[in-house]
Amino acid sequence: MSILNIIKRLFGQEKSSPAQSSTPQPIEPTQASTPVEEVKDSIQTAMNEVTDNIIEAAEPNPTPNTNHEDYSMHHVIIGSGPAGVVAAESIRKLDPKAMITLIGDEPEPPYSRMAIPYFLEENITEEGSHLRKTDNHYDNKNINVVRDRVSSINPDDKTVTLESNDSLLNWDKLLIATGSHPISPPIPGLDNPKVSNCWTLEDSRKIVEGVKPGSVVVQIGAGFIGCIILESLVKRGAALTVVEMGDRMVPRMLDQQCGTMLKTWCENKGVTVLTSSQVNSIEDKGKRLLVSVSNGEPIEADFVISATGVRSNTAFLEGSGIKVDEGILVNRHLETNVPDIFAAGDVAQGLDFSTGEYTVQAIQPTASDHGLISSKNMVNPGSAIHQGAVLMNVLATLGLISVSYGLWEGVEGGESAELVDTDNFRYIRLQFDGDKIVGANTLGITQNIGAIRGLIQSKTALGVWKERLMENPLNFMDAYVGVTGGHT
Numbered sequence: 001m002s003i004l005n006i007i008k009r010l011f012g013q014e015k016s017s018p019a020q021s022s023t024p025q026p027i028e029p030t031q032a033s034t035p036v037e038e039v040k041d042s043i044q045t046a047m048n049e050v051t052d053n054i055i056e057a058a059e060p061n062p063t064p065n066t067n068h069e070d071y072s073m074h075h076v077i078i079g080s081g082p083a084g085v086v087a088a089e090s091i092r093k094l095d096p097k098a099m100i101t102l103i104g105d106e107p108e109p110p111y112s113r114m115a116i117p118y119f120l121e122e123n124i125t126e127e128g129s130h131l132r133k134t135d136n137h138y139d140n141k142n143i144n145v146v147r148d149r150v151s152s153i154n155p156d157d158k159t160v161t162l163e164s165n166d167s168l169l170n171w172d173k174l175l176i177a178t179g180s181h182p183i184s185p186p187i188p189g190l191d192n193p194k195v196s197n198c199w200t201l202e203d204s205r206k207i208v209e210g211v212k213p214g215s216v217v218v219q220i221g222a223g224f225i226g227c228i229i230l231e232s233l234v235k236r237g238a239a240l241t242v243v244e245m246g247d248r249m250v251p252r253m254l255d256q257q258c259g260t261m262l263k264t265w266c267e268n269k270g271v272t273v274l275t276s277s278q279v280n281s282i283e284d285k286g287k288r289l290l291v292s293v294s295n296g297e298p299i300e301a302d303f304v305i306s307a308t309g310v311r312s313n314t315a316f317l318e319g320s321g322i323k324v325d326e327g328i329l330v331n332r333h334l335e336t337n338v339p340d341i342f343a344a345g346d347v348a349q350g351l352d353f354s355t356g357e358y359t360v361q362a363i364q365p366t367a368s369d370h371g372l373i374s375s376k377n378m379v380n381p382g383s384a385i386h387q388g389a390v391l392m393n394v395l396a397t398l399g400l401i402s403v404s405y406g407l408w409e410g411v412e413g414g415e416s417a418e419l420v421d422t423d424n425f426r427y428i429r430l431q432f433d434g435d436k437i438v439g440a441n442t443l444g445i446t447q448n449i450g451a452i453r454g455l456i457q458s459k460t461a462l463g464v465w466k467e468r469l470m471e472n473p474l475n476f477m478d479a480y481v482g483v484t485g486g487h488t
């Protein structure tokens with residue numbers, strides 16, 4: 001099942017007759033029963049299903065070859081996050097005789113960072129975050145999981161160096177799926193033990209320890225990850241102040257109107273949000289920290305969380321000859337400039353469906369997609385072409401769903417259609433290039449939102465539906481069915 005189909009199914013997208021309404025409809029107020037929690041859970045389920053279904057979509061499951069002397073190829077994968085795990089399992093399905101080694105430098109079994117908020121909210125245990133939950137999953141598939149860090153890649157003799165004992169490991173095909181790491185802004189005091197990122201399970205344990213009901217917490221950054229964890233901190237009972245450099249929340253995902261409405265929503269729920277503001281320093285005052293901000297009184301806090309963005313893990317590639325820009329440069333087979341070396345996930349600068357440019361997307365569906373495509377090309381060279389990922393970010397913040405799709409900021413010379421209902425926290429803005437939808441922002445809209453992605457992905461000319469959407473952008477579901485017949 002494709003990611004799109006999963007999203008369509010989750011958001012209740014059914015075929016129906018196109019409605020002919022061309023008059024703007026009032027935006028229905030958010031019902032008390034709006035299934036925001038269901039949507040949030042659905043997102044989590046969808047992401048798990050994306051990974052699971054991607055594997056099911058591959059070839060039938062053969063019995064793996066367990067004779068290590070008699071293997072066809074040695075596939076080595078660096079990084080055991082979603083991209084690495086999907087790739088390893090897919091290789092096993094495509095080549096029962098392959099030897100597969102999955103190397104990860106975190107102490108836990110392969111897990112999903114997306115599950116961290118659920119762990120912080122104490123909805124799941126640590127085991128609940130594991131990508132594969134059956135006992136001996138990797139053994140059963142004859143995938144060797146190695147806990148170590150790769151310190152260098154040596155393309156000339158086709159080896160990697162393992163950090164623990166400086167030993168060399170040979171490979172025939174190599175996948176780099178090393179993900180990304182949080183950026184540390186140059187703030188004095190950021191290295192205090194009462195300051196943490198929220199990127200790994202280890203970070204989460206620290207937060208669980210340091211943030212109790214009534215704790216005063218300052219969170220630096222209101223980007224995508226910041227807004228995801230914000231909800232978990234509030235659920236843990238923290239008195240929270242969020243400090244964001246941009247002039248609105250999630251400025252790299254939401255437009256001015258949308259990001260400002262989200263800020264008001266959070267403030268109404270008791271969170272202090274300082275936008276156009278920076279943390280200048282963090283001073284240790286014994287029991288508490290004193291956090292100085294650029295536009296307000298210093299805050300006495302029990303804990304500080306830094307969520308100011310991430311960067312691809314590429315430092316260990318120095319000297320390997322592998323070309324790196326924001327991430328590792330790859331072609332449409334996810335292969336790097338060095339033959340037989342591929343890259344996938346947060347570390348790869350892959351094709352963006354909307355722009356045709358190569359960017360680091362740093363979201364899990366893209367990581368899984370990359371993992372699958374790279375693995376096919378590792379086993380059967382040139383067999384799979386990456387069509388580009390449609391960037392769709394879904395955020396649930398204190399019960400309010402906001403979404404950005406594709407070119408949400410619009411294109412030069414393009415038109416846009418907008419409906420705003422500030423009282424009920426409902427917003428939609430569609431971006432057009434000619435008579436095609438190329439991007440959108442939505443807030444507080446949970447019904448059928450997969451249809452917007454469908455319209456972007458299908459790149460279908462809207463014909464008469466363009467005018468109807470200009471009059472009422474909420475007609476997106478009818479437009480989707482009208483122009484695609486429900487298929488993309």
Ligand SMILES: Cc1cc2nc3c(=O)[nH]c(=O)nc-3n(C[C@H](O)[C@H](O)[C@H](O)COP(=O)(O)OP(=O)(O)OC[C@H]3O[C@@H](n4cnc5c(N)ncnc54)[C@H](O)[C@@H]3O)c2cc1C
Pocket residue numbers: 078079080081082083084103104105106112113114115116117148149150151177178179180198199200225228229313316344345346347362363364365367
């Ligand atoms: C709190 C949180 C919430 C999130 N929520 C969402 C969400 O709702 N939706 C969404 O799409 N995305 C979300 N993300 C982002 C998502 O988790 C990432 O996009 C995804 O994990 C990327 O997968 P990956 O396999 O590329 O990298 P990773 O999951 O980062 O895995 C890479 C692994 O490689 C290891 N590694 C790095 N260097 C080496 C080395 N030299 N040797 C050996 N191992 C190495 C790393 O330690 C890591 O274990 C969230 C992230 C966080 C932190």
